[in-house]
Amino acid sequence: MLLVWAGGPGLAAPAHGIAMYSAPALPPDFVSLPYANPDAPKGGRVVTGNVGGFDSLNPFILRGTPPWQLADLTHETLMGRSWDEPFTLYGLLAESVETDEDRTWVEFTLRPEARFSDGAPVTIEDVIWSYETLGTAGHPRYRGFWTKVASIAQTGPRSVRLTFSEEDRELALLAGLRPILQKSQWQGRDITEAGIEDxxxxxxxxxxxxYEVNRHVTLKRNPDYWGRALPLRRGTHNFDEIRIEFYGDDTVLKEAFKAGLVSYVREFNAEAWASQYDFPAVQRGDITLSEIPHGKPSGMTGFVMNTRRAPLDDWRVREALITAFNFEYINDTLTGGRQPRITSYFSGSELGMDHGAATGRVRALLDPFADTLPPGTLEGYSLPVGDGTARNRGNLRRAADLLQEAGWRVENGQLVNAAGQPLTLTVLLQQDGLMAQASAMMDIYARALERLGITLKLEMTDKAQYAEREAQFDFDLTMMRRSLSLSPGNEQTFYWGAEYADQPGSRNLMGMKSPAAEAMIRAMLTARDRTEFVAATRALDRVLTAGRYVIPIHQYSVGRIAHKSQLTYPSDRLPIYGDGIGFLPEVWWLQD
Structure with missing residues (x-):
């Protein structure tokens, strides 16, 4: 990569922010993020709980398992995100951003006051080293972006330009979201071999x-933090201390919360929220139950099927397994019917597909791939609906018909193929309190599949074994959760792209290889306006949903947080992304 001075006339003026489409919502003189309280008091201590353990404090390399919170609380990027807009960035370490109309390059100018926690100034040398090191030796999530960078060059005492090697309008924004590390700390050392003490x-x-490995990590607010007066930071990071305690499973974590040892917990089970949060501390008013709505797509949560293995490479078998999954009965039994089902990957937002026939621009995008698309992609596809009874006879008959079409028959009570081999499937789950509901779902599901002659085996493993087997795609079905934003982009290739289908450790768990999906992602990344982008995303949603890769379960339509009553948030100005990164603990504070 070029490390030379490469000045030249720009085609656009430097700006305080950049949006994926149109202009940033906040003006150059904005005071604070719209969902932060700029007058929030500073101080106090908050304790949060993580399930599992940790053996690293370096979230930027593949080696080890660090606490997930570290990257956002201890490190910064050139630009910072507003979680009240689909995808807009404002200056953080950089005071301005500049790009050309086609976004073939982007240039950032550093703030002269930007400092590392040891007081050393942030330099362009640190920036270039961070991009190059993370892009070549860092965690795989940073490497995809780097392959699309043609050059990186210093253009002035405090400015740096990245030029891109392919057409992709999101790259100018992604460039602003790479963490910046201190080059001198790693002089003559290999960051990929860093130990817990590094x-x-x-x-x-x-x-x-x-910190104490696998027990706790304590973060202190830096009294000399350089950016506390920035508009992007006013009213944020209000606690003096954040302590992360680690627990063996979710049940133990919840008991610690009830005992007052943890400041807050997130509850993802609507039935548990309704029935298990009436303990004495709630009745006394010491604990508050807050529900945080959001405008995000549903994303996809469910049991993903590994299409690398027969017969899961046959869409008819996958459709039969989806049809046999008695969601209505399972949802009523385990959640009291309180959580609605996911209907597509982007459901609940303008990015979600229509369930009728494809029309207009969506149809035009998909038509070139018509011969390769599974039934329902163009004609319209909706998940099968059960009758709500435990037997679910109609759907089981339909599933049996599909399996017969795919070459399976029942023989001596077992479903076998032409070679007489029985159909046995293994569901891999992590041994974790958070997976208790998934395990209960599989118990009910196994009884339904048994009536079709299918044997479903449940394998529960510890965290380390699960991570290794998931990385090697050693499962038939497993639990998958993909949170999706209002501005999906390059990460979609990592989730669904063919180049990652056989790459160990990739996020393409189903192993899908779809030219149509990749073409839709390309259309999303090159779209010049929101209308074209929405059409491309709706088309991708059709390809994913009609591909029958996942047995969807319920969506998380609202965030549920139980917290000590002194913990306060700006309830009158919630971000469109609701609860998530950038909300708790970032914009909360302790009220006296």
Whole structure:
């Protein structure tokens, strides 16, 4: 990569922010993020709980398992995101951003006051080293972007330009979201071999104060934090101390919360929320139950099927397995019917597909691939609906018909193929309290499949074994959760792209290889306006949903947080992304 001075006339003026489409919602002189309270008091201590353990404090390399919170609390990027817009960035380490009309390059100018936690200034040398190191030796999530960078060059004392090697309008924004590390810390050392004691120096509001492996990590707010007066930071990171405690499973974590040892928990089960949060601390008013709505797509949560293995490579078999999954009965039994089902990957938002026949621009995008698309993609596809009874006879008959079409027959009570081999499927789940509901679903599902002659085996493994088997795609079915944003982009290739289908550790768990999906992602990345982008995303949603890769379960239509009553948030100005990164603990505070 070029490390030369490469000045030249720009085609656009430097700006305080950049949006994927149109202009940033906030003006150059904005005071704070719209969902933050700029007058929030500072101070106090909050304790959060993680399930599992950790053996690393470096979230930027593949080696080890760090606490997931570290990257956002201890390190910063050139630009920061507003979670009240689909995809807009504002200056953080960089005071301005500039790009050309086609977004073939992007240039950032550093703030002169930007500092690492040890007081050293952030330099362009740090920026270029961070991009190059993370792009070549960092965690795989950083490497895809780097393959699309043709050059990186210093263009002035505080400015750097990245030029891209392919047409992709999202790259100018993604470039602003790479974490910046301190080059001098790693001089003559291999960052990929960093041990637990090698804590990366960052520029963020918090620093690691102390830790005990697999037990706790304590973060202290840096009293000399350089960016506390920035508009992007006013009213955020209000706690003096954030302590992360680690628990063996979710049940133990919830008991610790009830005992007052943890400040807040998130509850993902609507039935548990309705029935298990009436303990004495709630009745006394010491604990508050807050529900946080959002405008995000549903994303996809469910049991993904590994199409690398026969017979799951046959869409008819996958459709039969989806049809036999008695969601209505399972949902009523386990959640009291309180959580609606996911109907597509982007359901609940303008990006979600219509369930009738494809029309207009969506149809035009998909038509060139008509011969390769599974039934329902163009004609319209909706998930099968059960009758709500335990037997679910109609859907089981339909599933049996599909399996027969695919060459399976019942022989001596077993479903066998032409070679007489019985159909046995293995569901891999992590041994974790959070997976208890998934395990209960599979118990009910196994009884339904048994009536079709299919044997369903449930394998529960510890976290380490699960991670290894998932990375090697050693499962027939497993639990999958993909949160999707209002501005999906390059990550979609990592989720669904053919180049990742056989790459160990990739997020393409189903192993899908769809030219249509990749073409829709390309159309999303090159769209010049929101209308074209929405059409391309709706078309992708059709390809994914009609591909029958996942047995969808319920959506998380609202965030549920039980918290100590002194913990407060700006309830009158919630972000469109609701609860998530950038909300708790970032914009909360302790009320006296």
């Amino acid at each position: 804590i990366p120096i960052g520029t963020g509001p918090y620093v690691v104060n102390d």
